[in-house]
Amino acid sequence: MKLFVSEGNPQCLKVLCALEVTGVQCDVHYVNHEERVVPFLSRPALPALLLPSGRHLFSPNAICRYIFEVNGQESSDLCNQWLEWEATHLQPALAEALHMAVLQGKGSEVSQVLQGPLNFLDQSLNNGNTPYLIGEAVSVADVVLWAALCPVLSDSSLVLGKHKSVKAWFDHVAAMHSCQSAAQKVLQGKGLQGMKSYMQRQPAPQSSQCRDTQPCNSSPAECGEEEGERVVSEEDMNAAALKWSKGLNADPLSKEKQHPILPQEGKRNILVTSALPYVNNVPHLGNIIGCVLSADVFSRYGRLRGWNLLYVCGTDEYGTATENKAREEGMTPQQICDKYHVIHSSIYKWFQIDFDFFGRTTTEKQTEIAQDIFWRLHNHGFLVEDTVEQLRCENCQRFLADRFVEGTCPHCSYPEARGDQCDKCGRLINAVELREPQCKVCRQIPVIRSSKHLFLDLPKLETQLKQWLDTSTSTGHWTANAKQITRSWLRDGLKPRCITRDLQWGTPVPHPDFKEKVFYVWFDAPIGYLSITAKYTDKWEKWWKNPQQVELYNFMAKDNVPFHSVVFPCSLLGAQDNYTLVSHLVATEYLNYEDTKFSKSRGVGVFGDMAMDTDIPSDVWRFYLLYVRPEGQDSAFSWADMAMKNNSELLNNLGNFINRAAMFVTKFFEGCVPAVELQQEDKKLLALVGWELQQYIQLMDKVKIRDALKHILNISRHGNQYIQVNEPWKKIKGVGTERQRAGTVTGVSVNIACLLSVMLLPYMPTVSQTIRDQLHAPQSCVSTMLQGTGTFVCALKAGHRIGTVTPLFQKLETDQIEALKKRFGGQQYEDEPPKEKKTAQNAATVPAPAAPAAEVAMVNGVDPEKAKRLTQAVAEQGDKVRALKAQKAEKAVVTAEVAKLLDLKKQLALAEGKSPEPAPQKGKKK
């Protein structure tokens, strides 16, 4: 057993004291303060005890306790209590006191800092009336506390004054020779000055005010609750009341959009894109929040702000993945794109994504624009030629794209590594490095062939790019991750990037030397933004070749950042045609799914089309996804959390407030908004609400979508509290001023509800409209409230008649959520162990490993034409069923239409050559 201590370290006094008092034998080593004795701690920690087993103790109290226990004195509950108090209460105060006395020469303030703990100690000693802390004998508690206090209390300049019992106890312990001897070893008779070199190496203690700050958890509303009450000044209140009394805008924004939307002189012209979803799969929640939904919220908000805004998106359709999928499904790539484009459209429609245009990349315009950019780059000398070694399957007569090769990983020998990456060790692989490569389609061994390719000369464009980036990132709203990813790309140095591929499904390279090649998707896909806009309007260049007038916002997940911040801008800069480059790059982090393996093949996780079949309204999905939007850090989708947020935030907070406010108007005032006589308290509320509105606008302007949502929920929280305190349901029964008070509270509340409907519009468009319908709110309130820094006006004047009020949200029940969780979670178990051993039946629910993608056999009965027709029919029938459900149609009618839908789905599955899956069990039916 070895004990490591350093001179002048008061913590070491404790352990040396314990050794002296108990007489336990131990080697004591004196080392420097900086010596790192405990191997796993990054900061030096002394004293440290090396135990016989080789383990280390680094807590002085734990060491003392151990020394006493070795000596046969186990610590009692009371002893534990003193040790814990010493560590949690006395030590922080002592650290502050010693810092002041030793380093700052403020010895006079020490007694102030120590007053609390000394009072407590004094009182306890006084009550106990024993010579030691616990009874008649010295214990580890006495040693630890005495040693802790020794440096301070021994100093004659620091007077104990009124703490008489502490003084008696301290002197009593100090009288023991062992304690004196230990103190001499550590402090060398120099008192506080002996500790100077130790103290200088300690981090400055936190002052008592800012101690106890818990790390703030990520959820926005929870943070909001922790914020203290905002102080509202008289001035704020009067300003809010003045705003309130102003009228609505006389001239509401034109309700309908006039297509085509084009940039206008003197307006803020904003072009919004969201990363083009890849066509070959059904989008999942991550895609939806990462791109289209975030961009939708911002676009809706921008239109409310009166900006002239265009939002375009579309499916990204070219590339190997589509070819692959086409093989799998026995269709042509075009048929695959047609099929999935419809699926994407219908999903986004259901999620109420309000694109101004949703196009696709497989168009004439795409070829035209991509080839134009290509020739421009070529003519300006930004393309270089190089030969690349590639795998070619002689049997299939084609070069194999990375995804079509499989083999043994050259790094970890995993036998099923893909051509671009190994799933086992995660390393990137160059396909020609694979050992024992196989063509995934025919399983033949491919050969290495060289093929000529064109490269975009990024190094040549680097200076120009950096110049532009400096401006764009400093003036625009780039998310932190976007800036950081871009920086790291530049730091690593740019290399030429291949823009051609040996494939068929792509935009053809127009150069005669590169016939039969197509553009690499990374070059081609972002050009889709331009070509899709060109499909929308012939005057597309007014958006895309107009950097003076247009601000471009790109929304994406962070994995897409380099293509939008480095690679695509280089294409456009090199093409030299006055292109509009991105001004604001908004990238989300990753959204994860529970703690289950997220897998399409095993049916685990939530995909866009499945969300539609959960009976949870689209608005609630939007709300929750935006509430957990991975903004600044990763977040996770969780069913239980979704139910909780629905029930606590939507139902009990937001919905409750709006419903109550409107119901008071209906019940107490015959549906007419009562007259409002603002008191101080009401003005204070108006000011608070105005402040939240201002925050909301500031955050939204910076595309902090999730943070802004918090302020909406804060307003309804303020509102609920206001109603609760003022009890209009009681006051309405009174007379005169009482009654009038009920009227004012109701009038203010229902106007806040109206404001909330506007703020909610970007997030929950249907609910937002429903609220205004119920309130018969004038349309002009939408264009008024979000102007400037926020304008909360009284939109519903006295006498205004509101409509029929109904609840906005429904509770999500536990069994409903559990059922959904099961349905989408595959064979997940909760953390309790399974009740019975896995039976054969249980085992059968564990899915077989996914069939290798190369299994591409054509199945009998596959009929792509029919499949296409049926896909369309299924989508239409699905819309119909949802519409009926939304209208709360008769059950029999709905059931009949659902039956039709299921039948269509079955036919579709057959036409696609799959075995029809049984209809999923609805959780509600037990």
Next chain:
Amino acid sequence: NMALRELSSLEKYLGLKKPNKYSTQGDKKVPVLQNNNGPPLVGLVTIACHLVKEANRPELLGDSAESRAVVQQWLEYTVTKLNSCTKEDIKTILKDLNLYLQDKVYLAGNQFTLADTFMYFGLHPIIMDLAFQEKEQFVNVTRWFDHIQHYPGVRHHLSPVVVLRNRIYTSRHH
């Protein structure tokens, strides 16, 4: 109050039949156990150790003098280090723990103890806040944390933290 919820979770874990009565004291809301047979006990760790003894599960405090010291050390660590830390401290704590747990299943070695329970409680808000990449960085802490949160009967009042996170996105452009 977190401390009281932690104690209540511990009671459930220990299977104590009669729930104890608690109150709190001072600005820091230190838990207090009203004890029929003597003066009240004050302090989270003190009460927790007391409950373990009540439940006759001394092995949870360590099965040797050395283990007991290690357990006490980490219990103290949770109430002193974890409760008042800055972002920078959190990084250091995670780094240290990650190194410490490199060759250990539990904090005290090969045996589950009270230290694991309270370190889990204390780290929960921190781990909740970690990004995916950070969890990968502190892989030993993450592994230990996931193990403890699935240890039968431990989690109770806290939400499960997604640890084996799988990317929803797969990047296509590489």
